[in-house]
Amino acid sequence: GAGVSQSPSNKVTEKGKDVELRCDPISGHTALYWYRQSLGQGLEFLIYFQGNSAPDKSGLPSDRFSAERTGGSVSTLTIQRTQQEDSAVYLCASSTRLGGLFFGEGSRLTVL
């Protein structure tokens, strides 16, 4: 596609359930980022994939969070045993090796 695509756009789940968020980056972009956006907290870095290098997971807030990127393209962010504090907008962005970021529309997660 022409831009970064994220799904679902909205997800409401119950506390304790697992959720998967998907990101389809711009074709040819080697870098893929996940950020979390919540009110007053700006964009919190979660994880960074660059080509075939090991991902930078330094921003993942707990071991309930994980992400993978298959075939250097689509990425899935998984949150296990969701908690209310996980409620936020999860943003995916992609770029060329050292270019500027192109963002998706985000996935709004609400944990009840």
Next chain:
Amino acid sequence: AQSVSQHNHHVILSEAASLELGCNYSYGGTVNLFWYVQYPGQHLQLLLKYFSGDPLVKGIKGFEAEFIKSKFSFNLRKPSVQWSDTAEYFCAVRSFMNRDDKIIFGKGTRLHILP
């Protein structure tokens, strides 16, 4: 680790006023610098970026930013704001410290322009 500070969390201006939003970062080596904007209900868009060369960078919609290496700053400016500039503005930095080239963001500045 690199950090990015945006000191103004919420700015309110009248139309035609001049704007300057502060951005400071902590790592003094080679950096790439960005300003992104998020209009209400829309996704983040790139306003401007600095990689090298002229430290005064021109962006879209009349915005500009100046990289001052000695001050670790990359402030965003616009001489005369419009109501349509109401949005949230994010500064971001890519540094190359210890081969860490990921981009991190500040907490954002909410700009509200009064008509």
